[in-house]
Amino acid sequence: xxxxxxxxxxxxxxxxxxxxxxxxxxxxxxxxxxxxxxxxxxxxxxxxxxxxxxxxxxxxxxxxxxxxxxxxxxxxxxxxxxxxxxxxxxxxxxxxxxxxxxxxxxxxxxxxxxxxxxxxxxxxxxxxxxxxxxxxxxxxxxxxxxxxxxxxxxxxxxxxxxxxxxxxxxxxxxxxxxxxxxxxxxxxxxxxxxxxxxxxxxxxxxxxxxxxxxxxxxxxxxxxxxxxxxxxxxxxxxxxxxxxxxxxxxxxxxxxxxxxxxxxxxxxxxxxxxxxxxxxxxxxxxxxxxxxxxxxxxxxxxxxxxxxxxxxxxxxxxxxxxxxxxxxxxxxxxxxxxxxxxxxxxxxxxxxxxxxxxxxxxxxxxxxxxxxxxxxxxxxxxxxxxxxxxxxxxxxxxxxxxxxxxxxxxxxxxxxxxxxxxxxxxxxxxxxxxxxxxxxxxxxxxxxxxxxxxxxxxxxxxxxxxxxxxxxxxxxxxxxxxxxxxxxxxxxxxxxxxxxxxxxxxxxxxxxxxxxxxxxxxxx
Numbered sequence: 001x002x003x004x005x006x007x008x009x010x011x012x013x014x015x016x017x018x019x020x021x022x023x024x025x026x027x028x029x030x031x032x033x034x035x036x037x038x039x040x041x042x043x044x045x046x047x048x049x050x051x052x053x054x055x056x057x058x059x060x061x062x063x064x065x066x067x068x069x070x071x072x073x074x075x076x077x078x079x080x081x082x083x084x085x086x087x088x089x090x091x092x093x094x095x096x097x098x099x100x101x102x103x104x105x106x107x108x109x110x111x112x113x114x115x116x117x118x119x120x121x122x123x124x125x126x127x128x129x130x131x132x133x134x135x136x137x138x139x140x141x142x143x144x145x146x147x148x149x150x151x152x153x154x155x156x157x158x159x160x161x162x163x164x165x166x167x168x169x170x171x172x173x174x175x176x177x178x179x180x181x182x183x184x185x186x187x188x189x190x191x192x193x194x195x196x197x198x199x200x201x202x203x204x205x206x207x208x209x210x211x212x213x214x215x216x217x218x219x220x221x222x223x224x225x226x227x228x229x230x231x232x233x234x235x236x237x238x239x240x241x242x243x244x245x246x247x248x249x250x251x252x253x254x255x256x257x258x259x260x261x262x263x264x265x266x267x268x269x270x271x272x273x274x275x276x277x278x279x280x281x282x283x284x285x286x287x288x289x290x291x292x293x294x295x296x297x298x299x300x301x302x303x304x305x306x307x308x309x310x311x312x313x314x315x316x317x318x319x320x321x322x323x324x325x326x327x328x329x330x331x332x333x334x335x336x337x338x339x340x341x342x343x344x345x346x347x348x349x350x351x352x353x354x355x356x357x358x359x360x361x362x363x364x365x366x367x368x369x370x371x372x373x374x375x376x377x378x379x380x381x382x383x384x385x386x387x388x389x390x391x392x393x394x395x396x397x398x399x400x401x402x403x404x405x406x407x408x409x410x411x412x413x414x415x416x417x418x419x420x421x422x423x424x425x426x427x428x429x430x431x432x433x434x435x436x437x438x439x440x441x442x443x444x445x446x447x448x449x450x451x452x453x454x455x456x457x458x459x460x461x462x463x464x465x466x467x468x469x470x471x472x473x474x475x476x477x478x479x480x481x482x483x484x485x486x487x488x489x490x491x492x493x494x495x496x497x498x499x500x501x502x503x504x505x506x507x508x509x510x511x512x513x514x515x516x517x518x519x520x521x522x523x524x
Contacts, residue, residue: 154307229317
């Protein structure tokens, strides 16, 4: 149907009789002297559903480009059985009568059919890398099978392991092709700087390609994998290569953050993140993928073991493979913790010689570290080393590198007194000086540490950002205090030198879980 209004609006829509109807001639002609709108109705009995869609698009386009004033409010289209809701109401008797006649004789063939969406405009060709991962399951790749529910679940987990390897290899190759090589070619960073940031990432690609090829060779004619335990058992020792890569990550992250202040580097990384291939991930998200992949292997292996029936050949090999995997992950965690401790020890800047406690130099790992506020509201970066608690103020050196200026006197863990301050306690007495309270005379997420027998060490009242962070700090502090006060640890401490005995590595193993958890929640 076509509705014409002289000098105003033209609306086109499709109307079809529910019963057989004959085409109608024009109901009237335009008259120059008469400003009243004239309605033209055209009903085609051979009109099909495709024509209705085309007419609907014409109507949508016409409404969009109507010559009505821009400040006129348009009533939204609602479900209707007649054209009375589509035609713009005009106080004209002739149009009103025609609308009533139409409403009695004509109705839409599909009442609630929505208007078709406007056609998308052609864009430039997108990158070949997908924005999102394919979430296909193993059962989607096979036409039929006669497996039990438990065996199907087992195949799904193995398929997830295989697909995860394939996607991981794609991501590592992407990092090399899109980030490393262009930045080197465009001289955005020097080869030495890129080597420090990317580390041994390139060497991990053939490693995982090897695992993927082994898993592909295990597939049977029905795309099922039978015994997977021996294959994983033989491959897991290759994961020891992660020790070198993960130990380098602390320094790599610091250097990358420093280089981001340079305009060329920031511009290049921003363009990459805004591109489709990055899936909205920044460079560090890609560089941290190996660590995330490493800690996922035990979870996948446990799921495979859980879905393996007792009579399956993998029942004997999977426990051994899982034990080997746990030992490798623990070794990577321990070495990474030691590298992190050494890195931050080198970043400490002492204002006084008395701040150089022997306990800091003898510490081999970090329980946790992160941002806390003191009783003046100043932001501090606090390190809980194996044997000492150090409060610092973050800053930069002359070259823009990260440095931490030691604030006040560090506290040996063996001499720390820990006091938890309940939420809502009055902040009077000048202890908090109103910094924690915000004028409400109440404090939240605070605790106090002090030292026994040290005159220069004053009590420190500290505040965390949230209650969860506060509990993590208190848990780690209590663990550090207990470990430092232990008789065996005190005896070993007196025998230590600046080059610790490797036989004492068992001390670091006692806090790997807390170290990892707090690092994830506080600094990453």
